[in-house]
Amino acid sequence: MIQNLKSYLRYGSPFIWLSGAFLSIALMMIAGLILFISKEGLRAFWPSPIAQVELNDGSKVLGILTDYESATANDTAKYQFRVGNRDLNGLDFRWIEATSIKSILYPKDIVLVEREEYGYLIGRFESLVTRDLQEPIVNNRIPHSVISKTEQLRSQINEIRKTKIGKINQKVEANRLTLKSKIDETTRRHITEENLLLESEYRVLSTQLDQLETSANQASVQVRIDDGRAMDLKIRYIVRYFEPNNLNLWGKSLIFFSRINEFLSSQPRESNTEGGVFPAIFGTVLMVLIMSILVVPLGVIAAIYLKEYARNNLLTRSIRIAVNNLAGVPSIVFGVFGLGFFVYGIGGSIDQLFYSNALPAPTFGTGGILWASLTLALLTIPVVIVATEESIAAIPRSQREASLALGSTKWQTITHIVLPGSAPGILTGFILAMARGAGEVAPLMITGVVKLAPSLPIDSTWPFFHLDRKFMHLGFHIFDVGFQSPNSEAAKPMVFMTALLLVLIVISLNLAALILRKRARKNLGGSTF
Numbered sequence: 122m123i124q125n126l127k128s129y130l131r132y133g134s135p136f137i138w139l140s141g142a143f144l145s146i147a148l149m150m151i152a153g154l155i156l157f158i159s160k161e162g163l164r165a166f167w168p169s170p171i172a173q174v175e176l177n178d179g180s181k182v183l184g185i186l187t188d189y190e191s192a193t194a195n196d197t198a199k200y201q202f203r204v205g206n207r208d209l210n211g212l213d214f215r216w217i218e219a220t221s222i223k224s225i226l227y228p229k230d231i232v233l234v235e236r237e238e239y240g241y242l243i244g245r246f247e248s249l250v251t252r253d254l255q256e257p258i259v260n261n262r263i264p265h266s267v268i269s270k271t272e273q274l275r276s277q278i279n280e281i282r283k284t285k286i287g288k289i290n291q292k293v294e295a296n297r298l299t300l301k302s303k304i305d306e307t308t309r310r311h312i313t314e315e316n317l318l319l320e321s322e323y324r325v326l327s328t329q330l331d332q333l334e335t336s337a338n339q340a341s342v343q344v345r346i347d348d349g350r351a352m353d354l355k356i357r358y359i360v361r362y363f364e365p366n367n368l369n370l371w372g373k374s375l376i377f378f379s380r381i382n383e384f385l386s387s388q389p390r391e392s393n394t395e396g397g398v399f400p401a402i403f404g405t406v407l408m409v410l411i412m413s414i415l416v417v418p419l420g421v422i423a424a425i426y427l428k429e430y431a432r433n434n435l436l437t438r439s440i441r442i443a444v445n446n447l448a449g450v451p452s453i454v455f456g457v458f459g460l461g462f463f464v465y466g467i468g469g470s471i472d473q474l475f476y477s478n479a480l481p482a483p484t485f486g487t488g489g490i491l492w493a494s495l496t497l498a499l500l501t502i503p504v505v506i507v508a509t510e511e512s513i514a515a516i517p518r519s520q521r522e523a524s525l526a527l528g529s530t531k532w533q534t535i536t537h538i539v540l541p542g543s544a545p546g547i548l549t550g551f552i553l554a555m556a557r558g559a560g561e562v563a564p565l566m567i568t569g570v571v572k573l574a575p576s577l578p579i580d581s582t583w584p585f586f587h588l589d590r591k592f593m594h595l596g597f598h599i600f601d602v603g604f605q606s607p608n609s610e611a612a613k614p615m616v617f618m619t620a621l622l623l624v625l626i627v628i629s630l631n632l633a634a635l636i637l638r639k640r641a642r643k644n645l646g647g648s649t650f
Contacts, residue, residue: 184202
């Protein structure tokens, strides 16, 4: 029996089974984590019924049941309701003891309004107020003509404010910087005349904007809330409204997908606790792409030199030790280095040479997506170097010798034999670097990421790519909403959904790289590292 056990251990079967078991546990933990995040995030997008709670003192509370605490030896059972109406009540959530509740009903005529400011408004529509008249609202439905007109006015306001006036401000700023430089008198006079025309155009647009604002503010709806108070709600601030207790499955699904679409495609609002995360998605993907474009060539070149050209001496061994140790340096250290070297060093020098007219306001001498990408490239380059070296080492020596024997130079051998054969391994390093870079937050906090970016790094304004601009990032968005939000309870769904979105983006980028690696391995063969 002992002999059989020794034989069993010698062949390593227990270790194979243990490895498989631990791998299965790890995969199940990852799947469980993703399912938990998905459940907590997605359920906030599904319309929940609104309860009308009547208390023992005769007062009524309208709200969405969000939590429950069972009774303990020192406290009674409690229900948490999201009551909304923060601008009137000063809070979004309210705890109510179970013993103080007389009854709970779910009336069909309760309306939930999602607003651009102050979160949810819960109540009943009473009347529509416009410039010409005040009329009662039937079945909690605002006339489509009023909604359509308000949408048109809102679009016109955004067009003037963000596009037309924005272009004028950019042109005026460019002219201001030009006037600070050495130019001839004719050019100076021409710029002065152009500024006068821009100022006149600005005044016309400001007048139009005031008129549109006045027209947009004329339509409002009167809402009666739970305690009997009435308030006027400007229709222009309504994102969507519906009756949660009067929706069928199809209606709830439409609201659910409408909220998902808003989350993926719109700007954040309410201190990032509501609205969408499109700028953060755009910033995260663009930063990872820029980082990848920078890190892969540098890592591959460094690995080729170390493996193919550098001699095996003390200097080379020291470089390899340094590269391996860099992988263990805390990421915030790279952030400090990026701030000092890239932002203040290179960025400050660029400002002195090419943007001196804009000083003391920095252009490249402050945080931006380019410097953040370079910092993450330094952070992840050891991974690419090590993976590429291992992949190059896996190329059989006979292939190199055969290429040299046929008259190829060493460089031709590397470019036509070694690199194609090690492409799968290089892509493995690229995948690992991309996965780590996408999730890093600490270096970004001091090299360019912000809570809210007014403009995307890529837009329709010349020169189209604005790599000096600050940007939003999903990882920092999670930190900001989860730990810096003034309304932490309302921010929980946004934290889970943003975390789920970040995981899905990383998985998608990795899958794309894996497909490329599979194709490279199939077409070129070589290392399976």
